[in-house]
Amino acid sequence: MAANAPAARAAKPAGQDVTDASELASDILRKTTSLLISGPRPHAAEQLDLYDGIFARLMPQVAAERLAEFSTALAGLERAPYATARQLAAHGDIRVAAPMLAKAAVLTERDLTDIIKTAGQSHLIAIAIRKQLAEPLSDLLIGRSVPAVRMALVKNLTARFSEDTYRSLFKSAERDDELAEKLGSRTDLPAKLSRAFVAVASETARARFIKAAPLAAQATLQATPTRSASAGMRASWDYSHIKAEVAALNRSGKLRDAAVNRFVHSGDFPAAIFSLAVLSDVAVEVIEALMDDDRRAELLVACKASRLSWATASMILRGRPGCAPVPPDELDEERIRFEKLVLSEAQWKIRFGIKAN
Structure with missing residues (x-):
């Protein structure tokens, strides 16, 4: 009986080794991340490449919950390891991808373009809320024709839109009262497109758009005739x-x-x-x-x-x-x-x- 005791103590539940390896990888990832953030900031590309190599070995062994925390920690860095940032941004779990997509400065316009072309709604929304989103990316996001993404873009007051993007948004807002209201609150709307929208929008969309508009613009918009009024005048x-x-x-x-x-x-x-x-x-x-x-x-x-x-x-x-x-x-x-x-x-x-x- 005694001879079997060591064997009994050595026996582990199925999957215990995998769990231990994951916990060890998570611990190393946490400590390495802390070093990257709190220690001497790496400047040379070779130093960042070294971190990339370490993270590439650890990330496949770490659960999504831990990767989400890791992504959040790296997203705020001005210079994060590039390959790691790209891998996190393209992750299928939105909890992991969202912090990078929404904040990471290291991601290029090309990186985001590639993701926009194939990503699902949640990933697109994360990109749509990025600060100072450039016109080409806004155009691509609008081109995906996802209502929730349109709304996120309009709410992002730092996003920049081309005139074509604004035309598309106004067209969608003609019958979408909530979108019309959010559009009206923006201060960068082209005046001529705003007046054209007011002329053709539904009565409710028109009213909510004008109410949300800056006070300086409300009188002009209120005086703009609707298409039916103009036709009646003619x-x-x-x-x-x-x-x-x-x-x-x-x-x-x-x-x-x-x-x-x-x-x-x-x-x-x-x-x-x-x-x-x-x-x-x-x-x-x-x-x-x-x-x-x-x-x-x-x-x-x-x-x-x-x-x-x-x-x-x-x-x-x-x-x-x-x-x-x-x-x-x-x-x-x-x-x-x-x-x-x-x-x-x-x-x-x-x-x-x-x-x-």
Whole structure:
């Protein structure tokens, strides 16, 4: 009986060796991490490579819970071992990957791009909340078409969006009230896209967007007509009082810049619209449609095709009934575009390339 005692003491439950090895690896990982964080900071790439080698041996032996703690500890380092950071960021367990994806400065745009192309929703959201997220990464995230990722991006006030990304977000927000509200709270929204959104969004989305917007922008947005309101205004325009006068001016060669300028200055916008239609040789419905807030560029093409000066074209642009005021900086941009337009190209485009919608 006594002879069997050592054997009995030596017997271990199944899997005990694996558990002991995991605990030992976890302990070494914790101590090595502490040395990396608290000890002399490694500067040379060779030193970081040494840590990479150690971590590469230890990580496969450590449970996900410990790896998550390890990832959190390394994510805040300005210079973390690169191969280790990449391995943690690509880990299938979001608890392990999230700290790296959300914070690690060592990860390159290329690293994040590769992950965005194949990762699931949780990993994408972790990237979407990164500070100072660059435009190309935002574009890629939006391209994955995941609603929760869109929302995370919009809430990240440090993320940078291209105009195309903003267009996509506004399109999604037309019928998504919560997304519309979060968009409205951003201070970097392009003003012209905001006004275009307010014109077409559902009533609830429009209201929540305007309420969340900065106070300085709320009055302008509130004054922006909806698409249905603009259509109703066009339907009420009457040209019967002006047709004969415009026809007479045209026959005598006096339907020119000065005449259109006079119509706009006197507030007779139907006369100005009808004159533009005659001068550019298109149906009046085409010019009417260009009075919408989001068709300024095409309206300027019609003005150029009608041989109007910038002074008259800008009066038309600023005087459109029911449209929000054009900010001075945007008006300067429109002037530059107008002056670059070529008469022959504008005449061709208004006659064959622009339609009434």
